[in-house]
Amino acid sequence: MAGGGGASPSCAAVAGWTVTAVLLQVVGLSMFLYGFFPVKPTLPGFSGAESYRMPSCGLAGGGEQPALPPDQLRSLYRELSEVPPVYDRLVLMVIDGLPAEFVLGRVGKPPSKEMVESMPYTQSLLAGCKATGYHAKAAPPTVTMPRLKAMVSGAIGGFLDVAFNFNTQAFLDDNLLDQLHMIGYKLVMLGDETWIKLFPKLFWRQDGVSSFYVKDTVEVDFNVSRHLESEFAAKDWNMLILHYLGLDHVGHIGGRQSVLMPQKLKEMDDVIRRVHNAVSGLEDNLDRTLLVVVSDHGMTEGGNHGGSSYEETDSLALFIGHSVQSSYCSPYDQNEALQVDLAPTLSLLFGTPIPKNNIGVVLPEVFNSLTDQQKLRTLELNSLQFLRLLQAQLPAFCFEDCINAKYGLGIDKIPQSVEKKLCHLLSKAFDSHHPSHLHQTSNVKSIEAGCNRTAVNAYYEFLRYASEWLSHRATNKPFYLLVSAISLMIVSCLSLMGIVSCLLKGKSLSQFEHHSEWNSDYHWHLDEVFIIMGIFLYVSSLGSSSFVEEEQYTWHYLTSTLYLIFLIKTTQSMLRESNSTVARAEGKIFHGNDCSYFTSCKLIPSMRDGYKLCTIIIILVSGRILRAWHQGGVNWVHFPDISKSLAQADSFVVKALQIISVLAVVVFFTPVTETKEAEYSARMIVAMQLLGLSGHFGLGNTNNLASIDVAGAFIGISSYSTVLSGILMFMITYGSPLLLYLGMVVYISVISSDDISTPHQSKWSCILDKMITLPCLLPLLINSIALTSYTIVLLLMRNHLFVWSVFSPKYLYVCAATVCTCAGVFIIAVTAVYTCTVFSFRMRNYKDKSV
């Protein structure tokens, strides 16, 4: 580019602009990440005795209390809480994927006749006011594990909590099961093994079933029910978890209207009848059992779940026990609750502290057996727990200040700021709960009852408001931050585009100067048009969740098409060269500059084209094999793959294939390395990058976080290290693109070795410029286009059904790909700089000696 220096910008300017653009992109990306996936501060540790007292202001960290043995802890809690445990045993029956609509109907209407007939026993319990049912709204993502966590901890985890939980699936936050375990409860788990993954060491007895065989709707539930007889005979447990997966499987196969559905509901109803009979038969004052029937999420009409539609979030919470019985009830009222409300309700029913991060509100109808004062105390305990959580979220928030600020009963105007409003509601609630001595001495029953009602209402007002605010805190998105982040990324992308187009224009101009016989009307080549169109097609395909799920097809299709176009062009040039009488003369035009001409024309042009043809065909065929290696992305997992059949194949066959493949690589690539490509062009770099990306998907990666090879990340690591295993995991996942970036280094060296070895070029910066500008800029540009457009897609899709199940995991992959691109480009740049320095140093030495 020595001659064309005038037309293209200087190397320093290019480097400066590139670095600026990349930095802008990084800033924009981190702003977007911060805004879109807010990391919710969670409180570590477990609630203890301190949770029954008013939190003090300032630093919330109270001293560690000594660990008490379970019995003492239980009596301590009972003493402090002033609310006796209502039950001794808990049977938590989780029916995976059961929409509350099947049991409780919708908007005040009872469920359809078919449903009522399918669940006769449950319906008779509801009609007889022996059970209370809620439409417990589940938060998205409506998949099993996050929902179970929400049920037992009362907290809604952020998306990143789910995503970054690779190393351990065990649940470490404060939760109901651990609290029960701490006060000496014995827990038995039968059903979905997700529970065992979450709580690996907690259960006294367990029998996990896998949810892997989705077609199985019978065995999976039989394996749970077969233990019922023996468990109810033994009665040595305090909490029994039954997790039935069959109904979810029925939904996945046939949707809500599946013919298997009534049958499955009958089976579930039968289990409820058996459990209820078993626990109520033995019931006396010493052994009171609560049966809770919940579902983790609902399902769409087609039986899927994961999104945030009403059908999916409408999950059930049904309480069957003595404390919910009442004389009057209307079972099909739309009784709304949140799924997280389960955690504080069960905690208080069983006399344990409420989990620390809970944002659920106690369900009132479940405490019918308690006195009014005790009911108020449950609300107070819930409020105290909220107060602690609020103090963690709002460090300035302090209840004592609220009291000092005198937001008494008399002030009715609603303050504007969140803190003041919370203050106001809380002090109102506490004031009406603990009235002044004047009220207490006037011992009139009616006044007290009225007081209670206002106190209950005041507490609920505070709890609802605080719960809503806390849950919004986990999911709200600052719109202006996101928009400014996206505009930064767009600016970065445009400036990269500007640099590349400037460089390409300069290059074609310089070529035009060098060879006047070059096509004077420079028009677009087919492959260049295709590359631009392909990028456009890819970007538009990102808007569809189905294409994102099956992205491997897009990449393979685009890459193969590009190589087919190369094939056509090579055939064309072969035809042209065999046509023309002066092959040599035309070959001369083909090459960029004269010194490379001599080295590259060792082989006659037709021979070289023949090699090229063979290489392209090899790439196409192996690309097709790679595609068959892992066919399915997210939806087509059941397709037959080469990798699956290899995993089942004999080890001898596998070894033979390995040897054959090694030999094939040696045979194919020995001649290829001999032919030197003198064309140093943008399309080659793009082709290599496309190859890397389709290889990424061909090696079994999908846009689903589940396909990341976690086990591989721990190979060879003697002790656990997040950084090391993270790097390993990154290298495993992005092996193919990284390999192609390293390949690009080799490619550069093949192209540029002639330039370096010729002594007359003394301006090293310009050689460097020629060597690395395009190989660095083009990957950066393509990645930047993908990143920016996908960020815009994600922002537009933020209310889409699949935003958490499809689009957000893909965004993490896009971010990782950005890191991978930056790392690859860094490797290329550093290698080139190092090589140039070494050569210039040796050249200087050589010159000195010769002088």
Next chain:
Amino acid sequence: MGDEATQVSASSAVAVHALCFAGIVAAHQLSGRGMLVSNPAYALRLLVVFEAPLVIAVFSLLCRNPKRCSFLKAAARGLLGLPIGAFLNAFGAIVLGAPIGIKYWAATTYWSLLMSLFTFVPAACVFGASKVNWQAVLSHSIYCGSTDSVDYMISAPAHGAVIGAWLGAWPMPLDWERPWQEWPISVTYGSVAGHLIGMAISLALVVTHKRRGRAKAD
């Protein structure tokens, strides 16, 4: 070479394309509605059976050098070109991701024969072994500076069929669970549609070419 070739008049170009179009329509009528979706191999076989004699006969008549090559010779070239073109098309399709199982064997064969009739056979009939012409058909420069209207008639429908088939494959991986997403149904629809559009474009090009040629002659 232009002298004899430009004798292809606009009306004969229309006739050629109309005949090919009629073949497709007839095969479609005979197979019945929806047959391509329910039984793709059968429908494709009908299309090939109807199109093959028509295409070979029609394009053999358009042969570039009628003096040197007889109708029969051109037809023989066309017949020879049919399996070669089918092989090339099948290679392209499989490399781009067409399934290889035995289940798809018949459909893939008939589809590639049909694609060969759309793309390779006309060129084989007309050009024979002439490398210049083949190179011209492969590139897009044929639209800029061609002197011969037969070039348009061969290349535009062929390019249209290939581009149509390429675009037709896009909905295949989606999870819509429609029967037409199976290989090679949507691709066939795409290629036929592209072929027809290509025919229309080629007619338009032939007409403008004639007009320009006449204007030059005046």
